[in-house]
Amino acid sequence: MADEKTQVTAPGAPIIEIKDLHKSFGSHEVLSGITLSVPAGSTLVILGGSGSGKTVLMKHMIGLLKPDSGRVIVDGEDIVPMSAEQLEKMRRKFGMVFQAAALFDSMTVYENVSFPLREHRKDLSEEQMHDLVREKLSIVGLKNVESKFPSDLSGGMRKRVGLARAIVLDPKIVLYDEPTTGLDPITTDYVDEMILDAKKQLGVTSVVISHDIASAFKVADNIAFLYQGVIVDQGHPSKLRHSEHPGVKLFLQTWFGKN
Ligand SMILES: Nc1ncnc2c1ncn2[C@@H]1O[C@H](COP(=O)(O)OP(=O)(O)OP(=O)(O)O)[C@@H](O)[C@H]1O
Ligand SMILES: [Mg+2]
Known part of the structure; x- marks a missing residue:
């Protein structure tokens, strides 16, 4: 039985495959x-207008939504028929950045960032958790914020x-839903660099939903354009x-x- 952290997919082979997915x-x-x-190990950016179904598509990749028909294969396994328990295990391969920051308002920054460690890395000491949290916060350019509450912070x-x-769990796949929307240009650059670094240094696979075209062209190995329910162009x-597609143009x- 493979450990849930083990990635079976070789670099360059498809780690997420979606086949003829329908959802109403x-x-x-x-x-x-x-x-x-x-x-x-690549970065896919999904572009598309507001309400085109980008978030709905991303939710299928981690089994938060079940398709009406079609297959979703993650790291070699079809996740559509999975039970809640199997999905929970499968999701440990993923890091997710939701469209709204979705932090726990009643918890400090430290408690928020260490939350997945408490759930999944019960082997770590408090000190080891502290080190990991500090390291990840510094990767995103934050320091001395551990004891603050989300309401004390700016949107960015x-x-x-x-x-x-x-x-924080060093996932092999990170899904970003609009990671740069509402950020100033410098912070946007920071996030873009972070996505590029994660790929280069850690071989992370990223799927980025965006309508920020500049960011998309900077970070993407491939872009897929979602329009009226289908991917009308990709590459x-x-x-x-x-x-040549009029919607993309x-x-x-x-x-x-x-x-
Ligand atoms: N749980 C749901 N129940 C009913 N309709 C939904 C649900 N989730 C999404 N939708 C509808 O599906 C469509 C696509 O929504 P989605 O959130 O995926 O768009 P999006 O491309 O992410 O847009 P945005 O760029 O504004 O975030 C919308 O019309 C939305 O109202
Ligand atoms: Mg969305």
Whole structure:
């Protein structure tokens, strides 16, 4: 039985595969046949307009939503039929940065960032946890904030605390839902660098949801463009840049048109 931290997928082989995924809420079909593959150790950026289904798609990658049909294969295992208990184990491979920072307001920064360690690394001493928390906070450019509460922090700082918490278990896959929305340009750069560093130094696979085109083109190995329920174009950023799809063209013009 493989340890849940062991990654079975070789670098470059698909670590997340989505096959013909469909999802409706009532009569509203949000995803109408998504097929996507994320090579281990690469960064995929999912671009798309507001309400196009990016967050819904990401939630399927960790089994927070079940598809109406289609398959979601993570590190060689189909997660769709998994029980709650199996999903919980599978999710330890992931770090997640939710769209809202989703910190626990009644807990300090230290308690927030150490939370996954308390759940999953009961072997660690308090001192070891402290060291890990400090290390992760410094990776996201924060220090001397451990005893503060989320309400004491700016939006950008809260976001960075959320990032620190997502990487505290050294996951092999990190999902970022709008990691740079609402951040100033310098902090945005910081987050982009963090995603690039995690790949280079730790071989982390990242899936980044964004409508920040500049960030997307900076961090992505591949970009997938979600439009009206399907991926209408995907590939290397240089390919997407010259996409012939009218929806992609219009979306990119808002940025490249001005630059
Ligand atoms: N649990 C749910 N129940 C019903 N409808 C939902 C649910 N979750 C999402 N939706 C609908 O699915 C559609 C896609 O939502 P989603 O949050 O994935 O968009 P998004 O691309 O992430 O948008 P944004 O860029 O604004 O975050 C929306 O119309 C939303 O209202
Ligand atoms: Mg969203």
